[in-house]
Amino acid sequence: MDSSTGRAGLIRPRDDIGSMDKLAQSVLDDVLYNIISDLVMKTHREEKTAKANTAAIHIEKLASDASEGSTPDSKPDVRIETDAAIYEDGKVLLKGNPLQTTKDILCPKCHLPRLLHPTDGKGAKKPDPTVLYCKRQPFIEKPGCDIYGQSWVGPGPGRGKKKKDMEKKEDGPATPEQRPPNVLSFPSATCSKCKRCILVTRLNNHMGSCIGNSGRNASRAAAQKMSNGNSQTDQTPPSSQKATPAPGSRAASPRKRDASEDVGEESENAHKKKKLKASNPKKVILKTGKPNLNKKDSKPPSQLSQEHKAGPTSSPGETAPKKSTGLGMSPVKKLKASRPIPNSPLKNGGDAEVDSESSMTLSSPPAVAQTTA
């Protein structure tokens, strides 16, 4: 190596360093050059291939237009020439460098021009409103939005936020506002068993009570079973069953299987103790929540544990990361939360309809329902 630096010329060694240092620096410079060259080559390949194909699509279209009555599949027997390509004997031959001869990029599938810049967010450019673009568009990079530039209204008042609603009742009435088309609301889905329309955020709880065995009836059945003769119950140890209404008694930690595999009895007990202790301060919630339980036939006991997890009083360490994943939480969006309900007025039926109506006007942070999990 006789030159003072490598190919990239980005790293210029000082004169006063030893020859080994110089060598090392010029090797590093060469490696940088290779990295840059690989990146450029990849982009070059994408761009040039797309443009070459565009030239071909364009001229094939001209050829099939020129020869009437030909089916799109057959190769018309015409000779056409454009700036970028020649069409002859059903073959497309390039003329010149497609990078220079072709400006647009046509989608190889729908043959419409590709939009080359995102319409919003980072690097956005206004598209030409007169052009019909291919539907595959550059993804949008904008805080608070997804790759299609969409955002969501808050999941709406639901079971998860009732206590908060009560605390902040005076926060002001809702003023209905038109929401922009790219702000979506949470949809509803039909329960496969009872065929009722349920807001998606409540679907799991609903199915739990409708199909599964976590509803009130199930816990009653379990209680009955226990009083009838408890030694046969196999899955749940009796100790935990007695504690059923208390949150966390079913030890449903994300890693519970592994945990129970490796720890013995004693640590399981310790685990439970911890959990019970943690849930103690929230006993209050349990009580205030009771009246609602009547309205909704099937509030599963597990809901309580969820509630306190998501609730405002839970430890900041737990909720903080979850909250950050929430949607943009401007009051405006929250108000729209009620939207999905009018769409499915009847089918929501007993399921929390009353709650949502009453808490619609409230504006506590809407992150709750979604923060769990």
Next chain:
Amino acid sequence: MAARPVTPASPKNVKVKTPAPGTPMYGCEHVQRLLTQGQEVMNSSISHYKMILRGIFDTTPIVAQTTNNDGRPVTSITSNFLCLQCPTTLDENERLNHGSKKQHRFYVDSRSGSLYCQMCDDLVWDPTFEDLRIRKMGTGSFSVFSFCNPELTGALCSLSGRKRKHEDLFSENDLRLINTNTTTASCRANGLRGIYNAGATCYQNVVLQSFIHNPLLRNFYLGDGHHDCSIQNCLSCAMDDMFQDFYAHETTNGFTAASILSAFWISEKKAFENLVTTKEQDAHEFFQFLAEELHERNGDGKKPEDGSEHNCDCVIHQTFYGKMQTATTCQNCLSTSNAVQSFLDLSLGLDNVNQKRKKKSQFSRPINLMDCLDEEYLNSDKCEYRCHGCNSTQQARRQTSIKRLPNVLSIQLKRFEFKQGGRDRAASKIDEHVQFPLQLNMLPYTHQSRIREGKENKELERSCIYDLMSVVVHVGELDTGHYMSYCRVGEQWFRFNDHKVEMATISDVLGAKAYILFYIIRTIT
């Protein structure tokens, strides 16, 4: 440098790749002139190009990186150019001289194998040459199909998940059959949608997203792999619907996984009774549940048993299941017994690795995936063992290696530990960052490499290379928190947070505290 041997004229005449509609026949006018001079020139150009590619991708790079500068070999780190028309390697400056002296106009980049045209003064992406290069680069062979070519994977989704040779894949008949019997999906339907959280179901969403972006499962479902099913609330039918929704519809709104959820609730799997609740659950357990349930719907009807060898050709077994072999050697009589068992995923412990590392050095380099794999599938451990030879309980050495690698390798990092402290031990989460690579070589952990120790085998190594496909991340505590995932589509990464999909950079992905990793094999042979 030795001159390349002149290849004898191939008995088979090479043909230009038939261009698909919407693609030009040649990369540029000059390549066209070269390849239309006559069959002889055509044959020699193609065979010469193949030979150059073999030199670049199959042998040590030093050969192609070395030029002969007046009898003095010079090896460079940056690209050289190999003349397509004669056996000469040149650096960038010599290239022009050689061209004007010999009238040779085409050169091959010594690092990438790309074709350079002197007259265009540009790289040329000729369909015929480029096709050879892509195949050689990805698979080491000129005829096998590779996943690293995004264009090919796109086309494959209309075909069944069966392993096919590249040639079969693109026969005229197949294409015609596809064109006449299918409707093309909208350009917007790209499989990128979020999934709504139905109330503490993010542990399901992350696994579902990794399934949706798994090319093998996608091909199976979009290829109508699960059909004529009359089972009520079948989970596989629900998956089928989900794939349709993701890849055929234009909607960009989130997906509501109602049918999957109800199949989940209705399922009566004893082993997963504790999983079916409205609470937060473990994504890894849900993955196991999905795998077993889908195997039952598509497979041989046998229950996959833990600790045994299970051969089934259902889509789940073809995708996820591998086999590992445990060799136990008695320390007394030195007899070895082997046990083979199927695995759905590799569960790697972190605490052992952590402890060992702490003992070894004060410098705390972050743990990486290979440390964990070494610990589990390279190093042996001691155990008590009832030896048949000695007919008594003996100390034994146990070593596990991977006998058959799966097409999609799922790795769970056991991010929990038990705090040492007498009787009062509680499970807690290891929140440490574990480094993992974008490209994973599993060769060292295979049984084959154990047998042929030391011998270098490019072919074998190539068949053990995996690319990162999805990453499942858990944030929060052991018993409550949130799951997100990263999935790769082509070369772009996306972050899936329930219904919200965002672009992600590679450093976002590699910086994540992974819980489950999905790696996909690079080449299917």
